[in-house]
Amino acid sequence: MHDERTAPQRIRMTGLQEAQLPALVALEQACTAMYHDIGFDAAEVPARTLSDLVALTRQHDVRVAEVDHEVVGYLAWRDEAPGVAYLEELSVHPDHQRRGIATRLIEELRERARELGMQQIVLRSWERASWAQAFYRKAGFARLGDDAPAEVRAWRSERDASGRPLTRPGEVILWATIAPKPSEEPGDGDFGAS
Template sequence: MVRWAEPDELPGLVAIELAADQLFEQVDIVFPPGTTMIEEADDPLSVLVEGTPPVGFALIAWVDGNLHLEQLAVHPDHMRRGIGGRLIAAVLEHARAAGAPAVTLTTYRDVPWNAPWYTRHGFAVMPEEEWGPELRALVENERELGIEIAPRVVMRH
């Protein structure tokens, strides 16, 4: 069941993100050290989780008036059980309830469990000319952090 994270669960989510990030090594993507996004989360109401203790999470924020999915991670030991899909559904439901016109995200274009997976969940590539200033700054920050190791896209639902 997807729910909001409890404050004491936030530190434990780092291990989920790091474990999920190791899967990228299969496609020759190795992240620079110190690039975990969940460590920046200090508000449990910005993190949806599944499981007790959590085995997956969705980190969200507001960007240009849209709900933005900053990070989706499921521990590899719990993948292929629909957890990611349930987390996405919860993010979309929260966006609707909050009156967000869209949900945006950035992801790797060619990694099978990234852009192609989000496409199956109703997301489409968002043309650069439609990016707002906050989204543009977010993409630039990802580049500066060294996350853009392979082609990335912005997507919108």
């Protein structure tokens, strides 16, 4: 399969801005249509409305990807006990998928979570969404099992203790490690030091 689209000249990550909200509503509709096309209904995978997106900012860090000044993707995440980054949403407009935008959004999440001392990311994903499963696999995510790091298993235990189901039927929990920031080589930026 050959991709005839033009490569993005510039990908910019920002915090959610009010002017981006209408574009995110349209993006939500396009992304949820992908799920509806494979048999999910609007009750299972609803498109977030303007008010839903605004409400998302109350408990989440919402990062937006713009390509050549066009809003094309976003993610929403939060810190959950015992110190894991919970990825609530990652969406890239179907016209802009497979161009590295979701990867850049995940990198942005890893960087921001790493700055807060977190070492793990967890998320829920629909098992039937093969494109999402393939992306997360490629991005280093694995299915939650007993081999997961202690923090992730503790997160699962705390969520299980809440009494609410951890997943809906057809969802899986995935996790990935946030690699430490590469350390600077000795002498890097050490101009004039003796």
